[in-house]
Amino acid sequence: MTADNSTRYGKWMFVFAWLAALFLLSIWFDDLLGEQxxxxxxxxxxxxxxxxxxxxxxxxHGHYVASGQINGQPVTFLLDTGATQVSIPAHLQQQLGLQAGYPGQVSTANGMIQVYSTRIDTLQLGDITLHDVSAHLNPAIGGEQILLGMSALKKLDFKQQNGSLILSQNQR
Known part of the structure; x- marks a missing residue:
């Protein structure tokens, strides 16, 4: 190997090392932001x-976001005590095994929209399990987060304390 080839090889190794470091840093920061x-x-x-x-x-941001499941499928909930129903982005209907029912109108911060009623067979958050939860499919919600509204939360006791939300369910 000549000195020219050695220098060229060394430069490529240096570039590769920087690219690998940037890749690893991006993975680390992505995980960190996901946890935040x-x-x-x-x-x-x-x-x-x-x-x-x-x-x-x-x-x-001061919100309660949590991973859970609907009908055995992993989802991300945004707990919303101001929402009357569990509100599911309509594009998740098939993935979550939900049936669209009757259409209805709901009032949102962005005005009136049409949604479709549905029932969730099983909703899980940690070891808390709820059955036969009223919800609606909302075509106006983009993204993947599901608003966990009062149709589910009313079945639980909850209290906020020191930046934490404690949800509790009586065992049967």
Whole structure:
């Protein structure tokens, strides 16, 4: 190997090392940002006194975002006590095994929109499991987050304390 080839090889190795470092940093920052947006990616459950409790942490925006499941499929919930129903982006209907029912009108911050009623067979958040939850399919919601509204939350006890939301369900 000549000195010219060695120098060329060394330059390419240097470029490759920088690209690898940038790639690894981007993965690390992506995970870090994901945890800041959803600090409850694996909600922990506590069972005591015939209750199941799930403690959620606020994200950096002060919202409660948590990973869960609908009909066995992984989803991300945004807890919204101001929402009457669980509101699911309509494009997730088939993936979550939901049937569109009757159309209806709902009032949102952006005005009146048409949604379709549906029923969720099983909704899970940590070890909390709810059955036969009223919801609607909302074509106006983009993205993947599901608004976990009062049609689900009214079946639970909840309280906010020190930047945490404690959800509890009586065991049967």
């Amino acid at each position: 947006e959803n600090p409850n990616q694996s909600p922990q459950s506590i069972s005591s006194n015939n209750q199941i409790m799930v403690i959620l942490q606020q994200n950096r």
